[in-house]
Amino acid sequence: MSELKRLNTVTLDPDKCKGCVTCMKRCPTEAIRVRDGKASVMYDKCIGCGECVRLCPHHAKITSYDKFEVTQNPKYKYKIVLPAPSFYGQFNNLNDVNYVLAGLKRLGFDDVFEVGRGAELNTLATQILLNKGNIPKPVISTACPAILELITARFSNLKQHLLNVLPPVDISAKLAREKAMKKGYRDEEIGVFFISPCPAKVYALKSGMGVIKPYVDGVLSSGEMYMKLLPVMKLIKNPENLSKMGVMGLQWASSGGEAAAAMRGKYLAADGIENCMRILESVENGTLNEIEFIELNACTGGCVGGVLNVENPFVAKARIRNLRARFPQIANSLADTGKPADYYMTEKLTEDTVVATDRASAFSKLLAVQEMYGKLPQIDCGLCGAPSCRAFCEDVVSGNLPPDAVCPQLQHKKN
Amino acid sequence: MQDCVHLEYRVDGQNFVSAGSATESVKTFLKGMGVNPQDVRRVAIAMYEGEINMVIHANGGYAYADIYVDKCIITLVDTGKGIKDIDLALQPGYSTASDEVRALGFGAGMGLPNMKKYADECIIESEVGKGTKVTLVTRFD
Numbered sequence: 001m002s003e004l005k006r007l008n009t010v011t012l013d014p015d016k017c018k019g020c021v022t023c024m025k026r027c028p029t030e031a032i033r034v035r036d037g038k039a040s041v042m043y044d045k046c047i048g049c050g051e052c053v054r055l056c057p058h059h060a061k062i063t064s065y066d067k068f069e070v071t072q073n074p075k076y077k078y079k080i081v082l083p084a085p086s087f088y089g090q091f092n093n094l095n096d097v098n099y100v101l102a103g104l105k106r107l108g109f110d111d112v113f114e115v116g117r118g119a120e121l122n123t124l125a126t127q128i129l130l131n132k133g134n135i136p137k138p139v140i141s142t143a144c145p146a147i148l149e150l151i152t153a154r155f156s157n158l159k160q161h162l163l164n165v166l167p168p169v170d171i172s173a174k175l176a177r178e179k180a181m182k183k184g185y186r187d188e189e190i191g192v193f194f195i196s197p198c199p200a201k202v203y204a205l206k207s208g209m210g211v212i213k214p215y216v217d218g219v220l221s222s223g224e225m226y227m228k229l230l231p232v233m234k235l236i237k238n239p240e241n242l243s244k245m246g247v248m249g250l251q252w253a254s255s256g257g258e259a260a261a262a263m264r265g266k267y268l269a270a271d272g273i274e275n276c277m278r279i280l281e282s283v284e285n286g287t288l289n290e291i292e293f294i295e296l297n298a299c300t301g302g303c304v305g306g307v308l309n310v311e312n313p314f315v316a317k318a319r320i321r322n323l324r325a326r327f328p329q330i331a332n333s334l335a336d337t338g339k340p341a342d343y344y345m346t347e348k349l350t351e352d353t354v355v356a357t358d359r360a361s362a363f364s365k366l367l368a369v370q371e372m373y374g375k376l377p378q379i380d381c382g383l384c385g386a387p388s389c390r391a392f393c394e395d396v397v398s399g400n401l402p403p404d405a406v407c408p409q410l411q412h413k414k415n
Numbered sequence: 416m417q418d419c420v421h422l423e424y425r426v427d428g429q430n431f432v433s434a435g436s437a438t439e440s441v442k443t444f445l446k447g448m449g450v451n452p453q454d455v456r457r458v459a460i461a462m463y464e465g466e467i468n469m470v471i472h473a474n475g476g477y478a479y480a481d482i483y484v485d486k487c488i489i490t491l492v493d494t495g496k497g498i499k500d501i502d503l504a505l506q507p508g509y510s511t512a513s514d515e516v517r518a519l520g521f522g523a524g525m526g527l528p529n530m531k532k533y534a535d536e537c538i539i540e541s542e543v544g545k546g547t548k549v550t551l552v553t554r555f556d
Contacts, residue, residue, distance in 0.1 A: 159452075284442065284455075285460060285463040286460040366447055
């Protein structure tokens, strides 16, 4: 699993990495260490949030995604592209999203299926589910895969609060693929490609999070597709009407959009990974029981803040707001697709990333950590290559560092 | 071999920003040792209520956690005004919190009832004018 994560989240350019501690200190799950003067990611702890990509002053973090060339594979006889709502916010002076959609067709895609459509269907399915009331309140959204990973890894006692509706991209991919199969294409001839705002979605879709078999064949980057589209879009005059989504789907691009669409009752939306962690702590402490629905987005501003985007999240958000007038309120309905409710439900639970260890041995390890921690300066300077004194102790006790590793601060004092 | 981890926290009075940080630290520890999530949550809810009580009513105090492999004992000690009638304070909805505190969303009168509900043992010792000591014992499944 770690290997899959290494290939589909973020890797390091060792030539650019200066071995500074910026990413290590700010990684929300303490998944980065600096060893031999270079940062390295512990993929079993990484949730793919992209924070290190955003923060690196030397641009040494390489995000993983599929290059446009993967769509050119001759095995694909019918190619479908799925643009995220946040993608529309990348374009300056865009007054009609059909330019983007027509541009994508010109790039060789046979069909465009907006993720905003899946978002509307997700919202409608969520409303039904919330009315049934089977999930304990507050219900927590699972659309942001970095948040889902965070909850699985660090807040596993909140798992029963998770919304079990498929994320918009999976719903869109599932419907688009079936549509192509009805046209007579075989499953393996169809290529479904998502234009992603973030590495977390790359990993989620490649690993098939929540689904039995991935519906998406490739995950493209918002930034690369933006560059590909710009020259093509200039050539388009009077594009045909390809957009089939409403404001309800569009507003999923920024934080609060999902919750506002789904909820009439009390809801909360938080964005930015550290804010989200604080909210999850509060849910654990039982202080948010009066809230019905919680939307959490790892990126500041929501999906517009994803690190694969080109535009500043606040600019993108403003553009999306300006586009609203062009859209109907809602353009999809559960009746139109004619699918039963289970069609939109998560197909399988996310596996526990936490390895079950016996408590006695975990306890004795923690005792050792605690004892060692007491002897350290507790200033979290990062000199040793671990983000905090506690993380240093954990590394020694778990064998990630040799047992004779010494704190550089103490070493310095001795000399 | 040592069989217990002892953690200590100072809880500041009237500081609603840092309130809950002791609970969060204990929670992280319990999660780290692989305690059943439902038990972690029981400890968290009970301890958080106790921490908040010291913030609101007692101008702060100390929180201690003694963690064993199969149980944890949280002790909250303050030198605040004390509880006049413990039985009454244990009634759900009974509160002596000020309007200002209630405006912040605290003081719903669920503090002591929740501690009693979520901990396996809840011992409240209090003397008016001297302070309060609450001991919460949670056994792990």
